Amino acid sequence: MKILAPLRHSDEVVPLLEAGADEFFCGLTPPDWEARFGHTWANRRAPHSAGVRDDADFDRIIARAEGRPVFVALNAPGYPSGAVEMLASFGDELLSGGAAGLIVADMDLLLALVEAGHGPHLHLSSLATCSNAEAAKFYRDLGIRRIILPRHLTLNEIEAIQIPGLEFETFLLNDGCVFEEGLCATTHAAGAFCTMDGEGDEAVSPETRERYAFWKWTLNHCGCRTGNEYPMGPCGLCAIPRLLRSGIASFKVVGREASLPRKVASVRIAALSLRLARDEARPEEIRQAVIDLRGSPQMCEERHLCYYPDLWERKESIC
Amino acid sequence: MEYGILVHDVAPLPPDPRVVCAASWLDILPPGPLRAIYFGSEFCEFLLPDAVQVARYCKHAQNAGIEAVLLTPVATPGGLVRIKQLLYDLTAAGNAPAVVFNDWGVATLLREFFPALQRRAGRLINRGIRDPRLMEKEPFSGNTGERGKRLRSMLVSFGVSALETDPDLEGGFLGGGGEGMQRVLYLPYAFAASSRNCLIKADSAQRIDACFTKGLGTTCSGICRGESHRINRPDTHLPLWRAGNTVFFEVPQARVENHIGQADRIVLHERPTP
Numbered sequence: 001m002k003i004l005a006p007l008r009h010s011d012e013v014v015p016l017l018e019a020g021a022d023e024f025f026c027g028l029t030p031p032d033w034e035a036r037f038g039h040t041w042a043n044r045r046a047p048h049s050a051g052v053r054d055d056a057d058f059d060r061i062i063a064r065a066e067g068r069p070v071f072v073a074l075n076a077p078g079y080p081s082g083a084v085e086m087l088a089s090f091g092d093e094l095l096s097g098g099a100a101g102l103i104v105a106d107m108d109l110l111l112a113l114v115e116a117g118h119g120p121h122l123h124l125s126s127l128a129t130c131s132n133a134e135a136a137k138f139y140r141d142l143g144i145r146r147i148i149l150p151r152h153l154t155l156n157e158i159e160a161i162q163i164p165g166l167e168f169e170t171f172l173l174n175d176g177c178v179f180e181e182g183l184c185a186t187t188h189a190a191g192a193f194c195t196m197d198g199e200g201d202e203a204v205s206p207e208t209r210e211r212y213a214f215w216k217w218t219l220n221h222c223g224c225r226t227g228n229e230y231p232m233g234p235c236g237l238c239a240i241p242r243l244l245r246s247g248i249a250s251f252k253v254v255g256r257e258a259s260l261p262r263k264v265a266s267v268r269i270a271a272l273s274l275r276l277a278r279d280e281a282r283p284e285e286i287r288q289a290v291i292d293l294r295g296s297p298q299m300c301e302e303r304h305l306c307y308y309p310d311l312w313e314r315k316e317s318i319c
Numbered sequence: 320m321e322y323g324i325l326v327h328d329v330a331p332l333p334p335d336p337r338v339v340c341a342a343s344w345l346d347i348l349p350p351g352p353l354r355a356i357y358f359g360s361e362f363c364e365f366l367l368p369d370a371v372q373v374a375r376y377c378k379h380a381q382n383a384g385i386e387a388v389l390l391t392p393v394a395t396p397g398g399l400v401r402i403k404q405l406l407y408d409l410t411a412a413g414n415a416p417a418v419v420f421n422d423w424g425v426a427t428l429l430r431e432f433f434p435a436l437q438r439r440a441g442r443l444i445n446r447g448i449r450d451p452r453l454m455e456k457e458p459f460s461g462n463t464g465e466r467g468k469r470l471r472s473m474l475v476s477f478g479v480s481a482l483e484t485d486p487d488l489e490g491g492f493l494g495g496g497g498e499g500m501q502r503v504l505y506l507p508y509a510f511a512a513s514s515r516n517c518l519i520k521a522d523s524a525q526r527i528d529a530c531f532t533k534g535l536g537t538t539c540s541g542i543c544r545g546e547s548h549r550i551n552r553p554d555t556h557l558p559l560w561r562a563g564n565t566v567f568f569e570v571p572q573a574r575v576e577n578h579i580g581q582a583d584r585i586v587l588h589e590r591p592t593p
Contacts, residue, residue, distance in 0.1 A: 078447035111469035134424030154536040160396035179514040185449035203548040208522040
């Protein structure tokens with residue numbers, strides 16, 4: 001039952017620990033990657049805006065984390081020829097250098113790391129779209145440790161997917177995705193494909209297009225807004241009690257590329273909600289505590305920001 | 320080269336499978352016989368046929384002396400239950416189509432409960448980039464075989480008989496053919512992005528709370544079945560379509576030649592469907 005926080009620089013470690021982070025994830029690119037593979041990304045986010053700068057800063061992150069686990073994302077959905085070998089070797093170095101685990105999506109890289117004996121240190125990225133218990137069983141049989149569930153699941157589905165012998169991690173806060181991330185074959189390197197999706201699609205009614213645009217706006221932090229400095233993006237804080245009961249091991253705060261203040265505010269509100277849930281607060285009480293901090297009660301009451309809106313009773317509003 | 324075609328109903332099969340595509344594709348598609356019909360859904364569990372429909376397709380294929388291939392999608396827990404029931408029902412009725420899996424949970428089901436059904440790995444097992452904006456700009460890498468080697472070995476060890484994909488940006492996913500699996504290429508459409516947050520489902524919803532994230536877990540009547548429509552974006556010149564929960568694009572022919580060189584079978588889609 002941990003809060004997993006995003007990192008891109010060693011200076012962020014201490015403030016995030018103080019805010020309540022229990023474990024960290026970051027992205028790192030092998031030093032000679034660009035010379036060989038050009039602008040192809042080694043993980044799902046841009047190396048320059050979301051990645052740790054270099055090995056030296058990674059070493060400082062490990063030192064400052066004071067034993068808290070630091071996981072490294074090597075989670076591009078696929079790689080060019082020759083890249084898997086380089087990344088498997090890089091992953092080996094990272095684990096020797098203090099990384100607690102590697103976050104992987106590509107099956108060939110996963111298999112290479114399993115072959116090298118790193119299964120107990122592997123987290124399956126949400127990009128691999130493990131969305132049922134039989135798929136979880138498949139990955140457990142490969143010997144991995146944790147599955148990061150995809151964003152777009154209901155609470156009932158999350159409960160149905162969990163099987164013994166694996167840790168499960170869910171999305172808790174920030175950065176929605178319009179498409180299913182693992183089933184989006186486009187790359188943000190060319191700009192977010194989803195931004196324009198639906199615009200001018202005349203086969204869809206204007207009312208639906210408007211609702212789609214509003215929903216996409218909420219996924220993008222209501223146009224990158226904050227409420228009292230807390231992020232106004234997708235949020236599963238009220239669902240923590242139920243997710244805890246179901247056995248979720250880790251709650252992911254998303255946003256490696258975010259500013260430190262946004263990261264700190266996100267981790268602080270997540271840690272507060274987790275504390276309340278551990279003290280047996282009900283979802284309504286957590287929601288009120290979140291509204292007290294973040295404001296904008298309507299966004300919560302109408303479930304506009306919910307990662308898991310099925311926590312609350314459906315409303316019968318006619319389209 | 321041999322061919323399969325994706326079908327949406329039981330209708331007469333063309334003598335030359337290539338006529339399924341626009342005439343502009345004829346020049347780059349080598350001649351070859353029709354060996355299979357494909358049916359089902361790769362992207363949406365609500366579009367799966369029932370056992371009676373599968374039986375009709377199987378009979379249609381049998382009458383034509385060709386293979387019947389059932390496509391199955393990525394599955395939620397509920398979707399996996401439906402797929403398992405479908406496989407029970409169709410095998411109980413004596414039908415045994417080959418099954419394309421696009422989800423490791425479905426692959427596990429097939430191995431454990433339906434080992435007699437031929438298993439084929441579908442295009443979503445290949446998570447390579449197919450971004451239409453890059454497809455029209457970047458040169459083809461010319462990749463010819465090392466990518467996905469471990470995956471292919473694992474599939475062979477699991478008794479998988481074929482590996483299927485649409486053309487991706489990198490190439491090389493189907494390998495050199497040394498593993499003994501049939502290598503299958505889908506043309507002329509590749510998928511760009513797919514989601515449970517379906518715009519078409521939302522457009523047919525009666526309640527606001529059945530749309531997008533709030534609609535996860537609600538069922539869908541499959542109003543998009545067999546339908547697609549063109550969409551336009553200012554950031555690519557490639558023809559794009561929305562079909563149900565998925566955006567597709569027509570792959571530039573200039574990028575297809577190397578992919579064809581790695582394929583043993585081409586499956587032609589008359590129109591993009593999820």
